[in-house]
Amino acid sequence: xxxxxxxxxxAALIPDGARVxxxxxxxxxxxxxxxxxxxERGVRGLTVIAxxxxxxxxxxxxxxxxxxxxxxxxxxxxxxPEIQQKMIDGEIAVELVPQxxxxxxxxxxxxxxxxxxxxxxxxxxxxxGKQVIEVEGKRYLVETPLHAxxxxxxxxxxxxVGNLEYSLTAQNFNPIMALAGKTVIAEPDVIVPVGVIxxxxxxxxxxxxxxxxxxxA
Amino acid sequence: MxxxxxxxxxxxxxxIIAARVAKELRPGMLVNLGIGLPSLVANFxxxxxxxxxxxxxxxxxxxxxxxxGMEDPxxxxxxxxxxxxxxxxxxxxxxxxxxxxxxxxxxLTVLGGLQVDERGYLANWMVPGHKVPGMGGAMDLVAGAKxxxxxxxxxxxxxxxxxxxxxxxxxxxxxxxxxxxxxxxIKPTDEGLVLLERGPGVSVEEVLGATAASLIVPDEVPEMxxx
Numbered sequence: 001x002x003x004x005x006x007x008x009x010x011a012a013l014i015p016d017g018a019r020v021x022x023x024x025x026x027x028x029x030x031x032x033x034x035x036x037x038x039x040e041r042g043v044r045g046l047t048v049i050a051x052x053x054x055x056x057x058x059x060x061x062x063x064x065x066x067x068x069x070x071x072x073x074x075x076x077x078x079x080x081p082e083i084q085q086k087m088i089d090g091e092i093a094v095e096l097v098p099q100x101x102x103x104x105x106x107x108x109x110x111x112x113x114x115x116x117x118x119x120x121x122x123x124x125x126x127x128x129g130k131q132v133i134e135v136e137g138k139r140y141l142v143e144t145p146l147h148a149x150x151x152x153x154x155x156x157x158x159x160x161v162g163n164l165e166y167s168l169t170a171q172n173f174n175p176i177m178a179l180a181g182k183t184v185i186a187e188p189d190v191i192v193p194v195g196v197i198x199x200x201x202x203x204x205x206x207x208x209x210x211x212x213x214x215x216x217a
Numbered sequence: 218m219x220x221x222x223x224x225x226x227x228x229x230x231x232x233i234i235a236a237r238v239a240k241e242l243r244p245g246m247l248v249n250l251g252i253g254l255p256s257l258v259a260n261f262x263x264x265x266x267x268x269x270x271x272x273x274x275x276x277x278x279x280x281x282x283x284x285x286g287m288e289d290p291x292x293x294x295x296x297x298x299x300x301x302x303x304x305x306x307x308x309x310x311x312x313x314x315x316x317x318x319x320x321x322x323x324x325l326t327v328l329g330g331l332q333v334d335e336r337g338y339l340a341n342w343m344v345p346g347h348k349v350p351g352m353g354g355a356m357d358l359v360a361g362a363k364x365x366x367x368x369x370x371x372x373x374x375x376x377x378x379x380x381x382x383x384x385x386x387x388x389x390x391x392x393x394x395x396x397x398x399x400x401x402x403i404k405p406t407d408e409g410l411v412l413l414e415r416g417p418g419v420s421v422e423e424v425l426g427a428t429a430a431s432l433i434v435p436d437e438v439p440e441m442x443x444x
Contacts (some may be wrong), residue, residue: 025274025311026297028290051311052351055297078350079297088348096349099273100315100357107312120319120360123338123390126352156291168308169275170291175310203310 002162002206004214007037010185013211014038014150017045021106021151021177025051026079027059029170031154031187033216035059039066047071049106049146051099051173053080064092073146075099098126101143103176109145110179116143151181155204157197158188162206165197178204187213225417225443230370230399233416236261236443238327238368238397242268246324247317249273249358252296255327255368269305271323273354275314278306295354318354319361326362328355330369330396332383335430337392337405339367340385352388359389371398377429379403379410400424402441409433414441 011034014020024030038046039062046069053074054061063069064083073095077083086092097105104116117140121127131142153174156167164186166174178184186209225233231254239261242248249271250256262268270279272294279294280301288299302308309317317323332340339359342352359365369378379396396403401424402414411433415424421438 025295026293028274028293028297052353074351076351076353078348078353081348084348084350094349096351098352098356099311099354100319100361103311103315118319118360120357120389122360124352124356124387126356166310167291168289168302169272169293171308171310172275173311176312 001160002209002212004191004212006214007033008041010034010211010213011037011041011043013183013185014043016043018150019047019148020049021148021181022048022050022060023151023153023172023174023177024054024059025169025172027054027061029154029166029172029174030054030059031152031185031213032059034152034185034187034213035062038068039063042066043068045070047073049073049148051102052076053083055079056082071095073097073102075102101126102146103173105143105146106173106180107176108143109147110176113145115145117141118143146180148181149183151177151184153178153184153186153204153209155186155188156190158186158191158209158212159194159197159206160191161194162186162209162212163197163202164188164204164206164209165201166203171203175203178208183210184208185211185213191215225441228417228443231257233399233441233443234368234370234397237402237441238366240442241325241366241395242266244268247271247277247322249318249323249326249362251326251328251355253329255329258327258368269303271314271317272300273314273318273358275309275311276300276302276306277309278303280306315354315357318357321361321363323358323362325364325366326358327366327368328358330367330378331373332378332380332385333367333393333396333405334380334383335409337410338383338390339365339388339393340383341367341388343386345386355388359393360391364394365391366395366397367393368397371400371427377427379428379430381430400427403432411435412438414439416441417443
């Protein structure tokens with residue numbers, strides 16, 4: 001049985017300078033109330049690992065706008081001109097990672113692997129500074145794991161023990177990130193009694209979830 | 218179908234390109250369409266095409282825009298737009314989505330391009346000195362899909378986008394399968410770029426004149442069959 005905490009309590013757990021994984025894809029499936037609470041508490045110096053920077057006033061874009069982010073590891077920032085400008089101005093250091101490589105680096109961290117080998121990025125700027133090795137006659141880039149202090153997860157439903165169920169394209173990076181944060185905070189739309197989510201529908205087992213956000217007031 | 222004039226000669230460039238690419242899709246294929254021009258390809262398929270479209274944010278069996286007021290905020294395409302799902306659809310996480318792409322399970326991806334060169338290499342994700350959008354899924358798609366079709370206009374601001382050697386950063390070190398523009402269908406091969414087809418009402422000379430790269434011209438270069 002988990003104890004549900006309020007968004008501001010969750011935000012208080014995350015110190016300035018933390019390295020955070022944030023689920024979602026163009027803000028779909030992102031933990032939006034948690035993001036708002038972080039903005040509200042005035043967090044600074046975050047390293048955000050996420051698929052994208054959301055939109056200027058939506059999802060992770062709100063953290064960018066609030067000046068909370070100093071480093072971003074993402075695959076796409078094109079729908080958020082504000083982070084593109086902050087990248088040019090040197091306000092945010094952005095590491096761009098191919099989307100499939102990004103999710104595998106996060107997965108490697110969560111699954112206890114020392115990295116992954118992928119052909120994605122060979123012959124492109126992504127290759128620069130990376131080790132290339134040959135396996136069975138094919139060349140691969142060595143991509144290292146992406147660990148984080150926190151994983152902030154959006155889910156459709158949680159039950160009282162923290163089992164999570166996702167909906168359609170709102171799952172995206174969430175179930176992978178739930179393995180890779182030292183502390184996992186999940187923001188479900190609703191919390192239901194144990195048994196409502198059948199075991200076969202659980203995508204993230206509750207044992208991975210440290211904190212559940214209470215329902216919206 | 219979109220509202221296109223009866224004769225392909227009168228179609229705009231994007232409709233010609235999308236209609237021609239649609240001819241490459243076969244029943245049973247798993248296909249990823251990039252945002253922008255490539256997404257128009259779906260408009261030129263018959264209703265019962267039996268093609269599954271994948272979006273990299275995690276859906277196999279992408280459907281049309283839902284009826285007004287019935288959009289699900291948790292069912293979107295890779296551009297964040299509302300979509301529906303077709304019977305047989307599946308939702309997947311990002312690791313599975315890119316496993317499909319990188320693992321050779323995706324039959325075809327159709328992507329836009331900034332440049333393609335005589336090696337068949339594509340550059341489509343950044344222009345140095347401009348705001349960088351990021352590669353998103355493009356590098357995985359080009360490196361991993363079984364077939365890659367570049368769907369793009371032949372020139373940008375008067376400059377041929379088919380060049381001897383890409384000057385922009387590459388998307389992948391992989392020869393694409395086919396290049397489709399409003400003027401030509403071109404196949405990259407070991408020998409170089411082969412001109413397979415001409416656009417509606419376009420001559421071989423016009424294609425050559427509009428192309429910065431060298432093209433290999435077979436004896437017969439038929440006009441594209443569209444519609």
